[in-house]
Amino acid sequence: MRRTDITRDDGTWTGLSVEVEAGRRPGLCLFSAGRRLLLAQQSCPVLLTVVDEDFCGVEFWRTDAYRSPLPPLRAETGRTLAGRPDRWAHRFVQHLLDAPGSPLHDGRWLLSPESPLLRWNHSRRPEAEFWASMLIEGHPDGYIDWFVHSGSWEILPLRPMPDADDSRVKAYRKQARDGTLPPVLLWWVSGLDCHLLLDGHARLAAAIAESAVPPLLHLHRTAPSDEVAAGTEQAVRRYETELARFTELRAAHGHAVPDGAAIAGPDLARRLRDLHTAQRPSWAWPLPGGEEQWRCVAREVTAGRWSGGGGTSG
Structure with a gap:
């Protein structure tokens, strides 16, 4: 594994490039079967999706099985690393390399604070309004709208977002006001045309509650x-x-x-x-058993409650 800090001509740090040679499938793995995707964490289904036949969007079913590959972050660490996205990036990458449920696989990755989301608030809406609009709603099922939100690259939380009065959110709201809020970790997945929220659900909720721009670290695959x-x-x-x-x-x-x-x-x-x-398309592994296996998994995890994409059909 090799790490390389990426800087501008003036020396400003802009990201951490990581070359991974794990020699194995990632613990948080995307499987594909035609228009269907299955995101599994250590063989446990986390997210089921199916793309519309007209490619206008994606129906999804989210389970409650996802677990962040990062350990809980202490307030003291937030104060120590405040304003240092480079140190946060090295810290996050080490956790992602060590964790069994991480999306990192062989190849080159970039972890950067320069997410395209930071450039999308063209109409200068209040930060709370803008970031809330970037969240894809729905639990357990919902819809990623590619027609209305084409190119806006929304955020799909991998578990329900906590309320503003949640105890963790309250603690993070103080850090958001103090400027010591740890970054939110996003993973760009090209097959869904959106970001998956890997870590920081409560931190993002706190930033929205305080109408603040959340500090981000944006993970995506780059050229080999x-x-x-x-x-x-x-x-x-x-x-x-x-x-x-x-x-x-x-x-x-x-x-x-x-x-x-x-x-x-x-x-x-x-x-x-x-x-x-530069971003490269996300990798997905062929799902053994193909679409029939995807339907079998969908029937099992949804208990027949999901009609999206034929998930409950035989």
Whole structure:
């Protein structure tokens, strides 16, 4: 396992890149069967989904079996690491690597505070209103609306959100006011076109109750090493070609023509940064038994109460 801190040109920390070589299926694993997905944690069903035939959305059934791969966070830790998303990222990654119920599998991942959700409040709505609108409602069943919310990348909690007067939420509300609230951990899942809330249900509820922007750490899969290597080689060749072109222009027109480094350099840096940070589709493993097995699981965990997606049909 290799960790690499990602920074901007000015040295500002923007994320933690992690290359995982576990050699096994993740403990929190996505299985696919046609338009159907099953999220299981150590073989226990957590979430059942089926995509509409017209691809306008996703019906889901959420069980109460999910357990966070992160241990409870102490208020003292929140005060110590306040304003340090880099230290939180290293801490979270270590827990994810150690936990048996983690979504990490072989490949490269990025954990970053720069979630696209932070850029979606275009109409400048109050923070409580905006973040509440990003939550996908429904328990045990509900619907992820791809038609109305296309591209907004909502948040699907993996267990019911606690109320504002919940004791944990009350404790976190004080931290939200003090600026010491630990980050909320989100996992981007491309097959659902939304974020799954891995850890921080009470912390997110506290931020909403205080109408505050919740600190986030956004987990997603990135390009594998061979793709990064090939892309890096291509970007360097492009950079060298541009410098050679400017050299020819300088030879023909004199030193009034720049050497090209100020133009080609930032472009090279952007391409290299994108190679290490750009999102890649989530992995899902074929479900043994296919759709029939998915229906069997759906009948068992819903006790025949869910009609979504044919989950109770034979």
